[in-house]
Amino acid sequence: MTLDENKPSSASVLSSAEKKQLRGLGQRIKPQVFVGKNGWSEAVRDTLESAFKHHDLVKVRFSQIKERDIKAQLMEKLAETTHSECVGAVGHTALFYRKKKEE
Secondary structure (H helix, E strand, O other): OOOOOOOOOOOOOOOHHHHHHHHHHHOOOOOOEEEOOOOOOHHHHHHHHHHHHHOOEEEEEEOOOOOHHHHHHHHHHHHHHHOOEEEEEEOOEEEEEOOOOOO
16 A cells, blocks of 8 residues: 555555445445535544544544535545545535544
């Protein structure tokens, strides 16, 4: 696995096979984070960070945002601010992955 120089060292670049496996796992989980019409906020980021304390894979639901471009920008911002990677998005949901820190 290689690291992208533009990303923090904690975020790894996943292969397409790894992303495919994670998307398969993500079909069975329920959304843990909900993003409303106000979009990104510190509270949304904090909720996602809290979910990453317990899970490697977190499903996010964009409940009242219809425009694809806005959703794409929000997904990019969430991935950037939480040092995670968006492994897939379908409709109003997206899956984010971040390897849990060893305790």
